[in-house]
Amino acid sequence: MSDKNKKIPFNEDNYTHNIERNNERRLDRRGFMKTLVGAAGVFAVSSLPWGAVAAKELMGLAEKEYPHKKITDVSRLPVGDAVEFKFPGEHDDAILIRLSENKYAAYQNACTHLRCPVFWVKDQGEMICPCHHGKFDVETGAPTAGPPRRPLPEIQVKVENGAIYAVRVKRYEA
């Protein structure tokens, strides 16, 4: 019976430290702080993929040219109309608008706000996002109204033998 009674029985700094007490379901200060630390961990881990993709992009691995892809025939797209296509990948929605006889505009049409598909409204001459009424300028892809702040990525097109091809996605400067 020396100093036995002065000892703290065990270090209770673990996840279940209050499991068998009254009010065990209550979030006490310690549990709350653990949650906060855990949240910081989740943030740290979820930053990794972004960093990885950014690093890849920086090293130029993603600078590849995509194979040119036929969108449609010129004869099937009247002036003022739009057609949707996929470029460069199977899941990258894009839109091509014929502005005049020889003038085309093509953008990846995932809204730069929350990625809803932007569509072309012919009689208003605007590209509109249905989700929160974002609007984009059809000539440049720049946002003109609503929540989006970044322009739509432009796709270069070329016309060859009466068909329209998507060539590549332009990089834009912020």
Next chain:
Amino acid sequence: MKRSYIGVIILAAILMMNLVFTQYMVHQYYYENYVNVLIFGGLNIVLFPLAVFAYKKTINMRA
């Protein structure tokens, strides 16, 4: 027994910084400023050990 809430405050501040950095990182990614993405991703990662450290330092503090 009176508790010290300084730890909670520090951790909440760290979480706030996490939010800000993450948002900034994602936006910079779409703006294609990849160096900034790396910087803020790195900051986000550094915040985690910092949070653990803050927790350990303050958990047994009494005021």
